Amino acid sequence: MMALNLHGVGDLRYEEVPRPERKPGEVLLKVKAVGICGSDIPRVFSKGTYHFPTIIGHEFAGEIVEAEDSALVGRGASVFPLLPCGHCEACNQEQYARCANYDYYGSRRDGAMAEYLAVKQENLCLLPEGVSYEEAAMSEPAAVALHAFRKSGVGQGDTLLIYGIGAIGLIVAQWAKAAGVKNIILVARTDDKVEFAKKLGFSLAINAKKEDLGKLVEKVTEGRGADTCIEGTGASESWAECICLAKPGGRVVCMGNPLGGMSLPQDTYWKILRKELTLVGTWNSSFGSRENDWREAVQAMQDKRLDLESLITHKFSLDEYKEAFALMHERRDMYCKVMFVM
Template identity: 35%
Template sequence: MEALNLYGAGDIRFEQSPKPTIMNDNEVIVRVETAGICGSDLSRYKKLGPYISGTTFGHECSGTIEEVGSNVSHLKEGMRVAVCPALPCGDCTQCRQGAFSRCPSLTVIGAVQPGAFAEYVKLPAENVLPLPNEIDADTAAFIEPAAVVAHGFYKTAIEPGADVAIIGCGSIGLLAIQWAKLFGARYVYAIDIDEQKLKVAKELGADQRVNPLDGPVHEQIHDLTAGEGVDVAIEAAGTPITSAQALALPKKGGEVVFLGIPYGDVTIERFYFEKIVRNELRVHGSWNGLSAPFPGKEWKTAIHSLQTGALQVNPLITHRLPLSDGPFVFKEMASGSPGYIKTLLYPGKTGQKERAINHLK
């Protein structure tokens, strides 16, 4: 089968790999229709995340059931499905408490176990969710990142009428803007240095665009909120600078949620750090998108919101490419080429190239 395999920093290869086979009666094999490139995939490409050399990577995907194990009765061949890529152990203290995202042994497909950048992927049956007819394959590839963002919002005490600031308008930030509204936000501030991404943010419901190039972010936010700050700040950029800046955005007693992971040391100046103490902030780390019963309410909510159209993902899609273009597109993204938000890859489509630049031209 076609696959994108990662061998080292900057070394991904489009090649033929063995098709997975059922080894456990509770497993299923999914024929991948659409796979999305996540920021963590790019990090692994840069050798900043865990993986085994030569492993097929990728974890955001949707597809169709190809084969089921003998103990699987709720899934049938030909069913359209979404994939939860997270693999908690199920036996540790955290898992027994339903806190699967905190499992010390948690891994995802595409790191140790072969992932979604292939024609087929194998998973436990509990990781596969049937899709309603209203959700197409491309939209279904966003269920996992949508669940990840919802997980962060569920950690907060957000109430209807809240003011929310979203730092970073990549795919996670653009989903966060929409989730903020669905969780009842009155006003959403979208923060990014890329004016084109801010334009997309506005289309998706952001009430105010804030560009750090126009001045310190905290000063702009405080001016826009009559000196108070926001109720909730969501850090979705995953950079050392924005990780510090997020702490200066909430009002006293407000909250900060960290969805992004900066792949570099974070030095927090006293000005920012003391905001935690003096303003009695509640700071949340948010990892993956799991809760009990597995995979969690985040997934049900994401599927429902995509099914009803409350969450819109088409504006996030900037590129649609065959899997064979993977080595090229990763090189482009790693070099910082502009114009990328969410890239979707299609296994088995070699030679069928469609580049869809929806918003960034």
């Protein structure tokens, strides 16, 4: 089969590799769509993966073509990419995102930028009727966004500020809209992302480089401050703004992967104390029997609470990988979700 195989930092190759063989407890998936995550860019161009070569790709969906259970053959599925150890304290509590010894499709083991992938049957999220493979390939960011939104604690009548208008930030905004959140403020630092958010119906999108974010928050909350701010960029400056704009007794959800060291001015740190803020971390998503962000995500695709196809701005075939990765790495154009469709 053909796959995108990372042989080293900056050495991504479209090449023929052996088709995977299904092991006990696995199904063979014919990959139909796979998204390029923002985290795939440093994997390819700067950080690498845990070993070389590695087939990358962890946001994906496809058709089951081989399985121990014949009833699964022909079904569509997305796949929870985290493989928990199953033995640690976190796993015993079904908190798989906190697993101490997890594996991961697309970084620690081969992933889905390939024609086929053998995956654990227990990691399948079967697709309901009416959900396309392209939508389903966004199950991972949709579940990550839901996990973060649940941490926010906001609901009807509240104000939520989301710093970062990327795919996950926009999906968080869609979850918030579906939950009846009154004011959804989306913050970016470029006009094209603000315009994209406004076209999707989020009128309170703002370019913080050109407009006064503090005045907007003061206006829509009548001076109270945002109930929760979600930091989605991993930058110290936006983290500090979230702390400053949260209301007394409010919450700041730390979601963005840090670009480097994170630091706060003394006055900003004082605001955490004096306003008695709650700082919450969020990572990955839940995939347990009691709480399962993935099942909720695909259900929301089916009942149209989420409109994920509107976020797919670019589609490529797998052999067009150079153009797809250059688009993101060099920021050649405004993009939200870039996806390979097979």
